[in-house]
Amino acid sequence: MSFRHWRWQRPFWAGLLTLLAGVPIVYIPYADPSFEELSFRLATTTGSGSLIIGILLVVLGLTFWYQRYARVFAGVAAILLGIVSLVVSNFGGYLLGFLLAMIGGGMGIAWAEGEAPGEEPAAADGRTGGR
Numbered sequence: 001m002s003f004r005h006w007r008w009q010r011p012f013w014a015g016l017l018t019l020l021a022g023v024p025i026v027y028i029p030y031a032d033p034s035f036e037e038l039s040f041r042l043a044t045t046t047g048s049g050s051l052i053i054g055i056l057l058v059v060l061g062l063t064f065w066y067q068r069y070a071r072v073f074a075g076v077a078a079i080l081l082g083i084v085s086l087v088v089s090n091f092g093g094y095l096l097g098f099l100l101a102m103i104g105g106g107m108g109i110a111w112a113e114g115e116a117p118g119e120e121p122a123a124a125d126g127r128t129g130g131r
Contacts (some may be wrong), residue, residue: 010068011111017104018078019061022063024093024100025085050089053081057101064108071108082090 005121056077063074082101083094092098 009070009113011064011071011108014071014075014108014111015061015064015103017100017107018064019058021078021082021097021104022054022057022061022101023097024055025050025089025097028090028093053085053089057081061104071111075105078108
């Protein structure tokens with residue numbers, strides 16, 4: 001099976017965006033910014049909370065790829081974790097991780113399995129082809 005065929009059978013872009021949402025949420029609280037005005041925290045558990053939220057978003061992104069039937073659960077969980085990251089993780093990784101989690105979770109919930117590119121749709125009575 002080719003990568004293109006594999007990608008069309010699951011919410012690939014939702015998984016990729018959700019996976020990428022975890023990166024700034026984990027990275028930014030642990031980074032040592034050279035600009036002091038960019039460093040702010042809203043919670044006392046910013047480090048551990050950010051780490052947990054970021055890892056869970058990465059796992060949910062992989063869930064979109066490998067457990068496509070759990071897409072609604074993974075989408076709702078990604079949206080909820082994105083909202084929680086606003087308070088726990090420097091405004092959700094300076095809003096970058098928050099927005100990626102919102103878009104990826106929404107895409108995962110809205111995804112519906114279609115036909116792979118290049119396949120001809122079957123007729124309603126089971127025959128293929130035109131009249």
